[in-house]
Amino acid sequence: MAHGERLKAMTLYAILIVFLIISVLPIFWFVMVALKDAAELNSNPFALPKAITLDNIIEAWTVGKMKRYFVNSVIVAVPRVFAILVLATLAGYAFGKLKFPGRDPLFYFILIGMMVPIQAMVIPLYYTMQNLGLINTYWALIIPSLGLAMPFAIFMMRAFFRDIPDDMMDSAKIDGCGDFKTFLYIMLPLMVPAVTSLLVFEFAASWNEFLLPLLFVYEDTYRTLPLGLMYFSGEYTTNQSLVAAGVTIAVVPIIIVYVIFQRKFIEGITAGSVKG
Template sequence: MIVQRREAWTGRVFLVLLMVATIVPFVSLFVTALHQSGTYPAGLEWPSKPHWENFLTAFTAAHMGELLGSSVLIVLGVVPVSLLLATMAGFAVGHLKMAGRRPVFLMFVLGLTLPYESIITPLYYQIRDMGLLNTRWAIILPLIGLFMPFGVFWMRAHFVTMPGDVSEAAQIDGANTWQQFWRIHVPLAMPAISSLAILLFLWTWNQFLLAIVLVDDPTQRTMAGALGAFQGQWGTDIPLLCAGSLLVLTPTYVIFLIFQRRFVSALLQGSLKG
């Protein structure tokens, strides 16, 4: 009993320390963003007169309206296609008894070990030869391919736990493989699909490296990628830089807070099935 209480208190202390270590940097950003533009704040000192107008100044200076539209277009180009392809491939290698599914799955697993930083140079020349450099397609198409290994791995983990009796019953009722996929397995996989959609959204929205390497125009990048241009212009103005960073991060906070229950439920569902 004493050991259990000690373990419980140790876990709570660890969670509190982890929460503090996570929240303090964002609090520091917020407090710094409220100082007068052009100053160099020290620590977590709350300003005597908060300058809320810094957020409006950063929004205008960084052309956040155009960046928001660009990021939405990139997300709409990446996330739905990636979800569709990953779900279909995960269903094929995880549930269907297709020939060669193990080598195919191992190839996707191998893709998880490949850091895309190592392929950025050949990717640049390939995108240039395709005539897509400095366009949003230079971000959308590579991201779809780069997300496939994880997406297929994620969806296979769901479909591999689905009992074969479900498909056999559908076959008896006259449903072909395509009908089984859309009418039975996709609705049952919605927790896994929705949680994968959240992850893909966050990764796409916060994409930085591909945006700054493959696109020169900041208004054609993601919001995170355009932050590099904003930093080059306002790098010496710490309060405005912090305000711009918070504006870029805000959509990801909102999305995660709205869908956190669905995301956690999908993770718990996977742990219970496993």
């Protein structure tokens, strides 16, 4: 390797390491704070803990009711993400590979949903949920967010399907496969990186959803982690270790999901998914 290329590579790695530190340092710091005793945190907030304790996390999980908020977030996130994956994959296949009257106008009409800010829809959404009797229910947290997420999900899946050569569909049809069998046995296995990318995106969006739970949920029984964390932080503001423990409980599931699916996620992101 020439000297100039080596210097360029070293500079690139140095920049990447700096951005890695900037990204990871806040997460590392609040996890360390969560594992510190409150007295030690007050005396030296930026030092590593002399003795690691799980008392703050246990107290946040039990006394701070983070367990209930965690379960609520799972109840909301799992069906929402599953429904988005199923519906967006089918719709992306239809818009990307099938030919039917009005396909393109209908697709562009769906894309309008990406252009309208959610703040412009919260008032009619609230009255709709109220008229349906869904305020203070899990359905109020699942149904609107599902609809709001579909335009981007369909756009993303359609782009991936359009990158798959049409010859594969033609070969499947010659072998006697219908449209659904072609989708299920030919297309879907090739879409694993794309589906995984969408799963990570939508799980993170659902897990971090704050505005809709704030509008539709008043009872503590149905609060999700972001909303519960707001009340938790207000109640335990003076105890930063407990607040950090609550934040840790809220963030760790997203990190776990990303670590589990990171390989396919990166494949999906680098597969040219913004084409088409």
